[in-house]
Amino acid sequence: MKPLLVFVNPKSGGNQGTKILQSFMWYLNPRQVFDLSQGGPNEGLELYRKVHNLRILACGGDGTVGWILSCLDELALNPQPPVAVLPLGTGNDLARTLNWGGGYTDEPLSKILSHVEDGTVVQLDRWNLQVEPNHCAGAEPDEQQTDKLPLDVFNNYFSLGFDAHVTLEFHESREANPEKFNSRFRNKMFYAGTAFSDFLMGSSKDLSKHIKVVCDGTDLTSKVQDLKLQCLVFLNIPRYCAGTTPWGNPSEHHDFEPQRHDDGYIEVIGFTMTSLATLQVGGHGERLNQCREVTLTTTKPLPVQVDGEPCRLAPSVIHISLRNQANMVQKTKRRTSLPHLNDQQPVPERLRIRVSRIGMTDYEALHYDKDKLRQASIPLGLIVVPGDSDLETCREHIQRLQEEEAAKPKILSSQKLSPKWCFLDSTTADRFYRIDRAQEHLNYVSEISQEEIFILDPELVVMMTVGTSPTAMPDLVNPASSLINSR
Known part of the structure; x- marks a missing residue:
């Protein structure tokens, strides 16, 4: 150890x-x-x-x-x-x-x-932010402006414009009335309201008129102005804004490389209001550059944020350069022996797995009593998957099972799964626990079970009682037959 x-x-x-x-x-x-x-x-x-x-x-x-x-x-x-x-x-x-x-x-x-x-040790680029006042700006002083950033180094991103304005509004309101920001739902509603208000007021629409952007000696200012960008993000990691991927997959565009957090390059991305809104449904921003150094000049006070810490920065000249690389532990996909297989048999080529769903009420009441929780589960169906499948693959088969059941007479097991369902690990000695959806690709299904898997559906409502025998289950979903039918 x-x-x-x-x-x-x-x-x-x-x-x-x-x-x-x-x-x-x-x-x-x-x-x-x-x-x-x-x-x-x-x-x-x-x-x-x-x-x-x-x-x-x-x-x-x-x-x-x-x-x-x-x-x-x-x-x-x-x-x-x-x-x-x-x-x-x-x-x-x-x-x-x-x-x-x-x-x-x-x-x-x-x-x-x-x-x-x-876990595997990987490198994480870290970036310096050096700020100097822009005395040539000639802008009127703003009593709320500051000449210093909240942080002088970033690991995730540095941004200015619309997204920073929304974050700053939230931050200032929470500082003034902390009792109104005591739940995640209220916080999200405030963010949505502020974003809509900013959209109507157009407070970030003239961002491109008040900045100059130079990346590795290349002046991008005219491109920023032509595209009428309302937000600029300097991104070090692939994820942004709670899991979105603003750089996207540039494989079809030979001008840019896929993003890495250890290559000594920073990605420069621009957004309009529309492209920023599409992030939540898989969209991406306007890819502007991949560079090692940035000089950013602003000519009026603008909202900025450093790794989520916002401020209203006075007219400034901002230099971004590589600081160092930090050692991080990356969680890896691994094969472990199953707790209930003492002989450590090899994983079969194909697994025929029963899928059962559990409601949140039963889960919260019984997750420390594994036998009772199994009894409370409701059969959803049967799937057949390759033995080396991860849970992302199993999710696809379960979704297909749901689609095939949609046309059949409605029984409890065919109630549509809510978008928030997740897998449960039932192999630990004492209880069931949830597996984060973002980590499904790291978990082999054979680590959870070779016969039955359980899923938690927080919106499941028990309407009636159904049998628990295999005959009451929906039809088998076989990847081989599905492939044949799709041809």
Whole structure:
């Protein structure tokens, strides 16, 4: 086992952080676990700085990870210990990029620690932001403007324009009335309202008239103006705005390379209001450049944000350049022996798997009583998948099963699955737990079961009782027959 140092931000994710802190204190030696609200990361890093082969687990949002990385920079540890992430809070784009998912549900700590132990060490580019006042701007002073950025380094992205304006409005309103921002739903509603208001007022429509953009010596200002862009994003990682992929897949365009977080290049992307709205349905922005250095000149106060921290920046000259590379732990796809297969038999070429669904009420009441939860599950159908399938592949087969059942007489098992359904892992000794959808590609179905898998449907409403015998199940979905039928 590699030595481990755990940092927990108890303020992240509502009360999730506090619960995680208590759990790790109980599960590990308390001297390995540090509460970041009690003085930050430095005490723990100093204490463990000479420990060989150390790994760090950061429990919190992307801001927590950035805080720890900056402290590691200051201490100049050599070699720098790699950092894994247990994502709490909202957004978590860096955690998504490194395969840790978009948030913590209820995965056992033993599994999390196993993933930290086995994860692959990868590099993460980190970028400097140097700001100088633009004395030539001649703009009228804004009493709310500042001449300093909230952070002088970013790991995820730096942006200005519409998205930064919405984030700034949210930040200022929350500072003034924190009691009104105590739920994720209210926060999302505020974001939506602010975005709509900004759309109507057009407060970002003249962004392109007040900036100059030079990437590796190439002036992009005229292109930004021609496209009438209302938002510019300088992106280091593929994920942005809670999981969207604004760079997209440029394979069909030979001018650009696929994005990487370790190549020493930053992606420059522009958005109009329309293209920004399409991000949530798989769209991407206008690809402008991939470069090593950026000089950005603004001529009036503009909203900007650094890794989600917003401000209204006075007219400035901003220089972006590579700072260093941090060691991170990326969660990897791995094959493990199944707990209930003592003889460790090889995985069959094809698996015939029963699929059963569970409602949220039963899950919350019974997830520590595995036998009762199995009894409460409702058969959904049977699928046949290749033995080496991951859960993303299984999701496709289950969706196809639903489509084929739609035309049949309605019974409980054929109620349409809600968009929020997720897989459950039933192989741990004590209970069922949810698998984050963003991590389905990392889990082989054979790690969960070779006979039956369970899915959690939070919107399932039990209307009637149905039989639980295989004869009551919908028809088999076989990938081979589906392929033949599609020809």
